[in-house]
Amino acid sequence: MPIEPSDEESSNASQPKAQAPDAGTGTPHPPLVRDRFGGTQRRHERQIDDDAPVSRSDLSKGPQELLEHRTAHINxxxxxxSSIVILAFSIWAIRVPNEARTTMKMAVDWIASSLGWYYVLTMTLVTGFVLWVAFSKEGDVRLGPDHSRPQYKLGTWVAMLFAAGVGIDMLFYSVTGPVAQYLYPPSGEGGTSAAMRDAVVWTMFHYGIAGxxxxxxLGMAMGYFAYRWGMPLSIRAALYPLLGKRVRGPLGDGISIIALVxxxxxxxxxxxxxxxxxxxxxxxxxxxxQGLTLQIALVIGAxxxxIAATTSGVDRGIRWISELNLWSAVxxxxxxxxxxxxxxxxxxxxxxxxxxIVTLxxxxxQTFAYEPGGAEWMGGWTLFFWAFWLAWGPFVGVFLARISRGRTLREFVIAAITAPVLCDFIIVSLFGNSxxxxVLQxxxxxxxLAIQSPERGWYALLEMFPGAMFLIALATLSGLLFYLTSANSGAMVMSNFSASIPDPSHDGPKWLRIFWAMxxxxxTVAMLFAGGVTxxxxxxxxxxxxxxxxxxxxxxxxxxxxxxxxxEREGQVLRKPSMAATGGHVPERSWKQRLEQLRAFPTxxxxxxxxxxxxxxALDDVAAEFRNQGYKVERSAMLNxxxxxxxxxxxxMDTFRAFHYQVAIVEAPVPMYGGRMTRETDVYYRLEVFTQTGSGGYDLMGLTKQQVIDDVLERYEAHLAFLTFSTETATASVLTPSVLPKDQQSAVPKDAGDIQNLGETKK
Structure with missing residues (x-):
């Protein structure tokens, strides 16, 4: 973190004093520097510990601070x-299965009686938070730059959502759950009409909106930071605003280990x-x-x-299985x-x-605090399912983010809690009511049988339908696809959690996916030895x-x-129109430049x-003029x-978010007209402007030097408007803190008028 100069008393410092430039950047470091309006302001020297949580640094530093290497590598x-923890547990469960089962039962009983409320409160807050995000103004924010659009069609995307987030366990509990809740409900007498009305609804609740x-x-958080800010697709990146650089050290590793295990x-x-x-x-x-031998053989075969499917990646193996899974279930x-x-x-x-809907x-x-045996029921049903969803959360979240680039937060949340949930309801209701x-007959x-041996009860139900063997074959195929989809997604995401991958579109190496699958x-075999499903x-x-x-x-x-x-958005709305040369984000071009751009596909x-x-x-000239007027400027480069x-x-800008203007080379597909490519190559290259929230979506190719300078100033004016609004409305965030020292409050930009002088100087 930069160290700011110390505050010095100077009552007659109306102009900045000349100081020697910094050796690394050529930037002057006067004790009294020009503020945003041509005046002066005082600055404080403050040593910031690199290990402290970031409270005033910019998110644009995230990609550099999170990645020690520019290429993918194993953590x-x-x-x-993680491997040691899992292997140690597996060996313990295989060698002393009875002791393992008894010890875990004691731990679960304590959790159910002492921490049941905590699980319930957590799931309630998570549900409320994602609904708030979906229906807030920020629901329009995309998982990526503002100009990005979805990669997959809606039908394919929904199929992948459903297949990745639902496992074969839903088929397992779709019969035993309703029957158990009918005969042994959490409250009231079993076998009554009241118990019947709630029997299926409880299972729907457990596979519903909360999970x-x-x-x-987790999906929208990781996708947002990965695709909008260029950070890795990981849990630690989503926590960067809270923990700062520490997410790259032992603390971040600990978070990854928790998510991975x-x-x-x-x-x-x-x-x-x-x-x-x-x-x-x-x-x-x-x-x-039937028996343990067959189960182990199925584990090995699966x-x-x-391994064969997960090494083919999302676009082939997992996508194909997801769509086939949905159709087989239908x-x-x-x-x-x-x-x-x-x-x-x-x-x-x-x-x-x-x-x-009415009883949600x-x-x-509900914790059944007043019901005898309520804690035991909660531990065996609701708390288990809440824990199951939480355990799956990081890996399914990564996978959903992986397939949802370009979706808005509102679209992502609403689709995730409606389309696959409705599919869950149909499956649970049809199986459960059948x-x-x-039972009523x-x-x-x-x-x-459905209660004592749920797997046999499920197939016993199928045997009661006409053409039982055909239905059993179809159901087994559907269950196998459910299983493979979850295993594929899991192996891919586990490899991502145990590696550092700069590009969110890439996955961990194949050997690492194979390792995690094994x-x-x-x-799985260890837990089968230790007592199976329980x-x-x-x-x-x-x-x-x-x-x-x-x-x-x-x-x-x-x-x-x-x-x-x-x-950011409100600041752009409040920006003064008279100060915008083009009235928007796209630089104004002459009609000849616009015509030339239509046919140009640069290499x-x-x-x-x-x-x-x-x-x-152009950027060098703007930087030089900024420095002449007393601004603290950094000119650097990013290696692509x-x-x-x-x-x-x-x-x-000291405690405020820095102005960021980067020009990046972006590969884009050449448009097709009439089904034919316009030239021999199928890609061309654009020079897009990136701010801290991603690409502006326009191309600088073909502009003059002066037009590029004008665009820089346009962006800077918009940035000042953003800072003005964020300060006036006391918008608290890690980037724009709402509470500032009194001697720094004068630094809040109130106008962008002095930037006109900068533009006129260059012209």
Missing amino acids: WGVLLI WSVYAL GTVFGVATSMGIGVVLLSVGFSLLFGLE VVLT AMMIYILVTGQTAFLLNALAENIGRF PERTM ALYH GNTMFAE LTAVL TMEYATLIFALPVTIIAYLTMASFYKVLRMERA LRQATQFLERTVRP ANGIEEPLLQVL
């Missing part, structure tokens, strides 16, 4: 510590439940003997398929609806959704507890940044030449992936 500390809100929170246990639980369920299906289809639901009790199922679905506020904060229909043997399989539930509830801390930190960090976004060499001959000299230095101009 060996996170990888080794998807966790995904939406929670993710592994969440995925392993889903895999364990999946193989327990699928083993019954494979036994029925191929006559194999790992092989996961086919299964249609078959059950048509061949089952159609009228009853549709009536029940409508009533279930209506009752879910009550259920959200099971309850047979007096099939007590089926009811007992280690997750080892943990032990998996215990482990999830325990290891998801630290993840709640990440949820709270993410909300605090994202809230501050959204306040900054509001100040990388041409873009580089224009950068050197026109843009860089092609080894080209992209010029950067910054005007530093």
Whole structure:
């Protein structure tokens, strides 16, 4: 962090005193420097500890401060510590399974009786926060620059949302959940009409809005910092405004380890439940003997398929499986609806959704504190599911962010808590009410089987439909795709958590994805040895507890940044129109320049030449004039992936957010007309202007030097308007603190009039 000069008493310092320039930047460091209006101001010297949380630094420094290397590399500390924790737990569970199960049961009982309220409060606050984001003015902010647009079509995107965020566990609990809540409800008598009305709704609640809100929170936070600010796609980047440079050190590593271990246990639980369920299906289809041997064989086979699919990346393997997964689930639901009790199922679905909506506020904060055995029920159902969603949150959040570049925050949140949730409701309601229909007919043997052995109960329900073997085959295929999609996404995201990857569009190396797929399989087998599904539930509830801390930190960090976004936008609205030469963000061009731009598709060499001959000299001249007028200016360059230095101009403003003007070379596809490319190559290169919130979306190619200078001044005026608004409205954020020392309050820009002088000087 820069060290500011000390405050000196000077009553007659109406003009800045000449000082020797700084050796590194050539920037003068007078004790009394010119302020934003041609006057003078005092400045304070303040040593800021690099390890302290950042409270007044700019988010644009994030990419440089978060990345020690410009290329992807393995974070060996996170990888080794996480692996040791998981392996140690696996060995313990395999060697002394009874002791492991008993110890975890004691921990879960304590959590359920002592911390149930904490889980409930956390999920309530997360749900409220993401809804506030969606319906606030900042809901229009995109996961990327303002000009970015979605990569995937809506249908494909929704399919990937659904497939990544829902595991095979939903099929597992879609039968046993409603039957258990009907016969053994958390309150009141079992087997009554009141218990029947709530039986399916409880399972819908557990797979409803609360869990998807966790995904939406972590997904939009990580996507925002990655695509709008150029930071890595990671949890630690989302916490940068709170922790500053410390996210790159041991504290950041600790956060990554918590997220990674929670993710592994969440995925392993889903895999364990999946193989327990699928083993019954494979036994029925191929006559194999059920048991631990078949389950382990399925784990090994699934790992092989996961490795094959995950190494193909998002655009091929995971995308293909996601779409196939959705269609297979749709086919299964249609078959059950048509061949089952159609009228009853549709009536029940409508009533279930209506009752879910009406009772949602009550259920959200319900802890059954006044019910005998309420803590035990909460630990086995609601708290387990809340822990399960939290454990899955970091990895599903990364995956959702990965496929959602260009979406607005409002679009992202609303889609995440509606489309896949509605799919969940349909699946749970059709399966659950089909099971309850047979229970109401007096099939007590089926009811007992569904509770005592949920995997066998699920397939027992399928055997009651016409064409049972076809439905069993279709359901097993759907379950297998659910399982593979979760395993694929998990392996990819685990590799990202244990590596530092500058480019959000890239993933961890293939060998690392293979490693995590295998280690997750080892943990799955260990929990199968230690007691199966029950032990998996215990482990999830325990290891998801630290993840709640990440949820709270993410909300605090994202809230501050959204306040900054509001100040930025309002500042642009309040900007004086008379001072804008073009009235907007795009530099004004002559009609000949506009016509030439329509047919020009520059090569990388041409873009580089224009950068050197026109843009860089223009920025040098502006920087020199800024310095002549007493501003603190930094002229530097950012090295891009092609080894080209992209010029950067910054005007530093003490405690306020610095003005940032960077010109970057951006590759873009050549437009197609009539189905044909306009030239031999399919890409061309633009010179786009980047501020601290991403690209302005326009191209400097073809402008004159004077037009580039005018654009710099336009942007600087807009920046001053932003600072004025953010200070006047006391918008608290890490970038624009609302409380300043009295001797610094005079530095708040009130007008941009002095910038006209700067522009006139250059003209």
